[in-house]
Amino acid sequence: MNFWEALRTAIDGIWANKMRSGLTMLGIIIGITSVIAVNTLGEGGQRAITSEMEKFGQNSFNIYTDYESKEEHSNDDLTVEDAETLSRISPYIERLVPYNQSNSIVKGPKKEERVNVYSTTAHYLEIQPTVKISKGRFFSEADDKELRAVIVLEDELAKKLFGQMNPLGQRVRMGDNSLVVIGTYKEEKFRFDMSQTYGAYIPIRYDLSFQEEPFVSTLIGKAKDKESVEAAMKQATQYLSRKHQKENHYRSFSMQEQVNQFNQLTGTLTIIFSVIAGISLVVGGVGVMNIMLVSVTERTREIGIRKALGARRRDILMQFLIESLIVCLIGGLIGVLLGLGAAALVSYFAQLPPLLSWNSIFIAFGFSSAIGIFFGLYPANKAAKLDPIEALRYE
Known part of the structure; x- marks a missing residue:
């Protein structure tokens, strides 16, 4: 019997x-669907969030004080x-x-809103x-x-506070302070930020002038290039430690470090979910072996x-092995299509970029083939070993 005859016989069976x-295919389909959907969504989500983070500047970094430091904290730790x-x-830098x-x-004259107020210097737009x-x-x-009481409002906030009025030159109140609106801005926010709070910017020296205990919480920086980020952070922390005479008091982190930490977390979660989904593939494989054993028994004569x-x-070995393999491959194909469909649906509603994970598809088909061969080998071998005389007597 050649391969094509064995294939035709297996399909007939x-x-x-x-x-x-x-x-029999159901377990394979469920397992492959889960693996494909998890891996595709994991890779798509990882790329989307990494891309979003990189919009904020791959060369950017933050310097802050370590509140677990043994050194005594003071309001002039950062200035x-x-x-x-x-x-x-x-x-x-x-x-x-x-x-x-x-x-x-x-x-404002029309409304009041709770706002995130950011205070910084005039050079902030250079790094953001x-x-x-x-x-x-x-x-x-x-x-x-000159400690001028001026404010720059987010576009949507300006509309809430002033309606159809031109906000430029108008005044708003913030606590006991009256500030002149000198501009409005639009910000490309982090796609996955679910916060609905509006923002506004004021000069930091003016902000510090009316604080009871004025202090700077963070220094935000931009390195000359991506290769200089580590050197920039190191020099900044060393300078601050030397100037303020406080060792191990300052910490830093870069946007690239955040991206790497996120990638590591999502990679770990994807592996965990894939392993869980893979268990259903093994269960499906056991189902394939069970059904093939039944098939061998029924077709003994x-x-x-x-x-x-x-x-x-x-x-005989080839006939039943091919039959097992076909069952798993068809189940794998259906599982891949359903998995990609499920991933595309979730991506659409979650506003993630569509991603075709070829690695996942190759792994899924490879795993389906391996299951078909591994779990089909025993029933096929059992069929091949049957004694023809005993088989013909079987009722």
């Missing part, structure tokens, strides 16, 4: 028991002058700015490419140094007749 073959000095003297964030009620001025201007160095007519042991 599957077609003669369509319902049983379909139920505006530290950022300006490092920007001027470091060969690795393109720009370093102080940065604070707080939450406050901002009142996602913030674009829509109307007016960002505050200048003069605004910052057929096997006896084929052997009596000259079929060799390897012919």
Whole structure:
């Protein structure tokens, strides 16, 4: 018996028991669907979030104080002058700015809103490419140094506070302070940020002037290039430790470190879910072996007749092995299609970019083939070993 005859015989055997073959494939289909969907969504989500993070600047980094440090903390651990000095003297740092964030009620003539208030210097836009001025201007160095009470509102916030009025030149109240609106901006936010809070920017020196205990929480920096990030962070922390005479008091992290940590986390989760999904493939394989054993038992007389007519042991082995393999491959194909469909559906509603994971498809088909061979080998071998005389006597 050649390969094509064995293939035709195996297909005839599957077609003669369509319902049983379909139920046998079910475990394979469920397992492959799960593996494909998990891996495709994992890779798509990983790429999407990595891409989103990189929009905020691959060269960016943050410097902050370590609150677990044994050194005593003080309000001048980080200062505006530290950022300006490092920007001027470091060969690795393109720009370093102080940065604070707080939450406050901002009142306009039409409405009031709870707002995330960010205070920084005029150079902030140099390191934050996602913030674009829509109307007016960002505050200048003069605004910052002369403690001018000015504010830049997010576009949507300006509409909430002023309605159809032009917000430029108008005043808003923030606590006991009255500030002049000098500009509005639009920000390309992190796609997966579910926060609905609006934002506003004010000069940091003005912000510090009305704080009871003025302090700078973070220094945000941009290195000259991606290769200089580590050197920039190291020089900044060393400078701050030396100036403020505090060892192991300052910490830093870069955007690339965040990307790497996220990739490691999602990679681990994908592996865990894939292993769980793979268990159903093994269960499906056991189902294939069970059904093939039943098939061998039911077709014992057929096997006896084929052997009596000259079929060799390897012919019988090939027939049942191919039958097992076809069942698993068809189940694998259906599972791949369903898995890609499920991943595409979830990607659409989760607003993830569609991704075709070829690695997952190759692994799925490879695993299906391996299951077909591994779990079909025992029943096929059992059929091949049947004695033709005993097989012909079987009722």
